[in-house]
Each structure stands twice: as structure tokens, then as C-alpha cells.
Amino acid sequence: xxxxxxxxxxxxxxxxxxxxxxxxxxxxxxxxxxxxxxxxxxxxxxxxxxxxxxxxxxxxxxxxxxxxxxxxxxxxxxxxxxxxxxxxxxxxxxxxxxxxxxxxxxxxxxxxxxxxxxxxxxxxxxxxxxxxxxxxxxxxxxxxxxxxxxxxxxxxxxxxxxxxxxxxxxxxxxxxxxxxxxxxxxxxxxxxxxxxxxxxxxxxxxxxxxxxxxxxxxxxxxxxxxxxx
Numbered sequence: 001x002x003x004x005x006x007x008x009x010x011x012x013x014x015x016x017x018x019x020x021x022x023x024x025x026x027x028x029x030x031x032x033x034x035x036x037x038x039x040x041x042x043x044x045x046x047x048x049x050x051x052x053x054x055x056x057x058x059x060x061x062x063x064x065x066x067x068x069x070x071x072x073x074x075x076x077x078x079x080x081x082x083x084x085x086x087x088x089x090x091x092x093x094x095x096x097x098x099x100x101x102x103x104x105x106x107x108x109x110x111x112x113x114x115x116x117x118x119x120x121x122x123x124x125x126x127x128x129x130x131x132x133x134x135x136x137x138x139x140x141x142x143x144x145x146x147x148x149x150x151x152x153x154x155x156x157x158x159x160x161x162x163x164x165x166x167x168x169x170x171x172x173x174x175x176x177x178x179x180x181x182x183x184x185x186x187x188x189x190x191x192x193x194x195x196x197x198x199x200x201x202x203x204x205x206x207x208x209x210x211x212x213x214x215x216x217x218x219x220x221x222x223x224x225x226x227x228x229x
Contacts, residue, residue: 003181003199003227005121005173007153007166010128010136012185014108017207027094028087029074033067035090044085051082079127079155088132095139102140105205109142111222116148120227123151125169125182130154160189166196181227190216201225 011020039045040063052066053059061069073083094100116122124133130152137145151173158165170177177197184190185208190200194216202216210218219225 002229003120004179005123005175005181006115006227007123007125007169007173007180007182007193007198008112009182009184009186009189009203010124010126010133012205012208013183013203014112015102015104015136015140016205017185019103023100024087024091025074025077027100028090029071031090031094032070032074032086035093036063036067036086039089045089048082048086052080055080055082079159081129081155084127084129084132084155088129088135091132092135095135100139102136104137104140104142104145105222106142107221107223109140109145111225112145112148115227121151121173122149123153123169123173124149125153125157125160125165127155127160130156160186161192163192163195166193166198170196170198181225183222183225185210187211187214187216190214 008014011017036045036049049063049066052070053061056066056069070083070086073080091100112122126133128136133152133154134146137149153169153172157168157172166182167177170180173180178199181199181201182190182193183201183203185203185205187202187210190202194200200216202210202214202218204210204218204220
């Protein structure tokens with residue numbers, strides 16, 4: 001069956017991992033304490049702090065202690081929804097100010113535009129929040145790419161290493177899993193997507209540790225991908 005929709009990862013697939021690791025994460029770490037202090041009364045920030053307290057297992061933690069835990073989770077690259085939400089808020093300020101611009105791979109931008117023009121539905125699935133995904137694709141070296149995508153999914157639909165998450169996305173897209181092509185540089189994610197029944201392709205950008213033997217087709221550029229093949 002040819003692919004009737006494409007689901008793509010972000011870091012290591014459409015943009016360099018280094019942008020996330022060396023730019024976005026340090027930016028969030030540097031600006032999160034001041035952002036939380038300045039927006040402590042905002043409902044969304046309060047909810048994130050309460051959710052972080054629940055994860056930490058200490059409902060009596062002060063805001064400062066919660067921020068310290070959040071910074072530690074950034075260092076540990078924890079995939080936690082309240083952290084991802086707060087990071088997204090901090091990044092929003094950075095993108096709006098022009099301090100952050102995402103370096104989308106040239107081949108990814110060109111092929112995503114070509115697929116969109118050909119009528120192939122495009123979706124995103126990332127551990128970063130949906131808000132962060134929209135910000136990233138809205139502020140790239142290739143301009144605003146958000147109009148190319150019709151669906152965004154994050155960890156609120158499920159962990160990226162669990163097959164059930166990809167089944168849930170297939171239900172949300174209203175297509176059988178085998179009609180969806182998932183693109184990622186992470187073989188664990190690809191394994192989970194394949195277990196759910198999706199087609200898979202591994203993007204090898206030279207940054208991720210990809211096993212020499214993998215059941216997933218490996219390519220180095222979006223230009224090598226034909227979803228109709």
C-alpha cells in the first residue's frame with residue numbers, strides 16, 4: 001500500500017539535533033527561571049508548576065524548588081509534559097523576539113513543500129509540545145512552514161516509544177496505520193511505529209546513533225523518499 005499521509009519527527013529528521021541540544025535547551029534553561037517569576041500568576045504556568053510538583057511527588061515544593069527540578073529535568077532531557085509546555089512558552093518569547101530561528105534542512109523544506117503541493121497530508125509527532133512544534137516550524141530559515149501541516153501530535157497522545165501512540169495517531173488521522181509513512185532518525189520510535197503497522201523510513205543525518213543493522217529503510221535526505229513507492 002502506498003502512503004496516504006506522512007508523519008514526521010522533528011529533531012534529527014527535519015532539523016539538526018544540535019539546534020535542539022545546543023540552542024533550544026540552553027535558551028530554555030537560561031530564561032525559564034525569569035519567565036516563571038514574571039508569569040507566576042498565569043493560569044497555564046500555575047498548572048505546569050502543579051503538574052511538576054505531582055511528578056516530583058512533593059505538593060509542598062516552593063516555586064523556586066519546582067524551577068530547580070525543571071532545570072534538572074532539562075539537563076536530563078526528560079520528556080515531561082509540564083516541562084515541555086513551559087519550554088514552549090519560553091521559546092515562544094525567543095522566536096517572537098527573533099532570538100531563535102530554526103535551521104530546517106534544505107532537502108526537508110523542499111520535499112515537504114513538494115508533498116504538500118501534491119496533496120499528501122503532512123503531520124508532525126514530536127516529544128516537544130504542539131505549541132513548541134508550531135513555533136519551530138513557524139520560524140525557520142525557510143520561512144513559515146506551518147501551513148504545510150494539517151496535524152500536530154506530542155506526548156499527550158502517548159510516549160514515542162510505544163506502539164499504542166502510533167495507533168492513536170492513526171485513529172486521529174482516520175487512516176489505517178499501514179497507510180501512514182513515519183519518518184524519524186530514532187530506531188526505537190521507528191520500531192514502535194512499525195509495530196503499530198505504519199511504514200517507516202530512517203533518516204540518517206549523521207547525528208544519531210543508528211545501528212548498523214536495522215529493519216527500516218535508511219536514507220540521508222528527504223529527496224530519496226517517495227511516499228507513493
